[in-house]
Amino acid sequence: MGTVTTSDTSFGVVADRNAQSKLRRIIVRPEIGALCALLLVYGVFAVVAGKASFVSFNGTAAWLNVAAELGIIGLAVGLLMIAGELDLSIGAVVGSSSIILSIGTGIYDLNVWLMLALTIATALLIGLINGLLVVRTSIPSFIVTLATNFAVAGSALGLARLLTNTVSSSMVSDPAVDALFAARWGQANVSIIWWVVATILSVWLLNRTRFGNWIFATGGNLSAARGAGVPTSLVKVVLFMGTSLAASLVGIMQTVEFHSGNATNGQGYVFQAPIVAVIGGVLLTGGYGSVLGFAFGAMLYGVISVGIFYSGWNTDWVQLFLGALVLLAVTANTYVRKLALSVR
Template identity: 50%
Template sequence: MEQTLETPATPRASLVERMLQVAWIGPAIAAVIIYIFFGIVGGASGFLTVAGTAGWLNTAAELGIIAIPIGLLMISGEFDLSTGSVVGASAIIVALGSGFYGLPVAYTFTLALALGVAVGCFNAFLVNWTKLPSFIVTLATNFILAGTSLGLSRLISGSSNVSFKDAGWAEPILASKWNYFNVSVLWWVFAALLAAWVLRQTRFGNWILATGGNADAARRAGVPVSRVKLILFIWTAVSASFVGIMSAVMYNQGNAAQGQGYVFQTAIAAVIGGVLLQGGFGSVTGIVLGCVIYGIVSLGLFYTGWPTDWLQTFIGALLVLAVLTNNIIRNAALSRGARRK
């Protein structure tokens, strides 16, 4: 009788341990619960329709293209708060270059992406050379770039908002729609698959996790920590430039301040998706789910009939719950692993 009681306990315990080791288990459960909630409350108003689904998915996609590399950077132990100004500056470069001066879009797209590379290199150089917290360095970069792009835009065109109407060959690639769904969803899927492959299948992915777990130990083990951070900072900035280009083509205009919402939204999505603030733990699947949750909450409130003033309350509560849940799951996984040893 004792043997019968003990035998099923072992697989159950091992299943719990395996689930606790999955970085995205928490956000997956949260995404299902939140979707069901808004489906019940806002289903009659159209939340469950194709248009309603496309609404929150388009929001999640544009956020996710930046949030995925931001999440990888956070896993390595760093932050990047300059992406918001990179989005706006890239949109202004495209709008001024092609809309105001009539330059070919390929040329202005290249300039915008080059700006992303330059900002990434600048952030990485300051973080690696000065050892200052990336939070402060990239926040300063955000202010510098936002003010510069706004000032130059008004100096050249007399306005912070510049029209851009003819994108030519770029329209179907960056601004097309299918049944309410923006093409940005496909770019988001591509970004997620690329990041997942890098993190799970390459040596560079192991370096990211090692750098975030313990940078000094990783450096002693031969991991090129500075190079890892340089590549990740460039990745985040170039992704932000791409979103700025896409938004300029999609909305036929560039605005120096249009990307400031991404400054904290991307980091919030990554944290909701299971990335630890101290680094060393997280997954691309979790980051994608974090963007889905953010998109559902952002658009779901419109279908409930509740005042949208409560949106920040929902996001703040989600952030607190996500941080607590992530730490609880991670600590439980570590304690179970220690007991097994």
């Protein structure tokens, strides 16, 4: 019979500790909570609404379409929240982009590509103003962007009524623009591809570039980041411009898809995008989060929104689900953050 030596026992203990350490590091990743919630909720609706075609191609495309548009904005808002700031002007940017594009092409018969450039430039300007106001005045971004949301939304509504006597307008497009922003395959919209590309680029930006390190540093400890030479003001301004760009892209896609713009579009994103980021693992205090978490959060929102419809339940229950998820996510994320710090 063989005997167990001290070295064998020590090796076994070390191996067990290493396995536990690896498992713990996986568990404390920011996106794990959102992924588990997504799998659980999807499984429930797959059983409850499976016979109603929820798991079919069209059913899957339906919730992916919802997740894609929200996910594009949620990615940008999530990155900004990692840096310790929040942008509530995204709703107004969606609406203003929609009405600018539609009025320019539908009322004044301007070239659609020119209007696309003007629409995006306007959104970037709004983001630039938000960023500069935050970094130069030290006013909380919640207040700055809330004020911007009202100002931009009011300007869009006022100008729309002044120029067209209505808050909506038809858009004139061309086949190339339609293919780029409104192509469809069955029920699946091209916005899904935009979202996947944006997610891949965001993963690379946050985890593989110096700018990504600056984002974490800015949100983790602003004073220490400045002391280490991180251009925190530049980081924040760029990220504010990024949220406006993402919101403008969604506004453009909605306008091109329906060949119609509306100045009131997008207000739902004001709170939906931060909800996606929080469910996806970001901390409200900044310095912690995951791009994959934001993507899972958007998917979870899409599954709940469409799953309730396919199940035949009252869609008012969506708000209850989301409220409970946000509360659980904030609690869990705070605990996971503490656990992650202990692992390091």
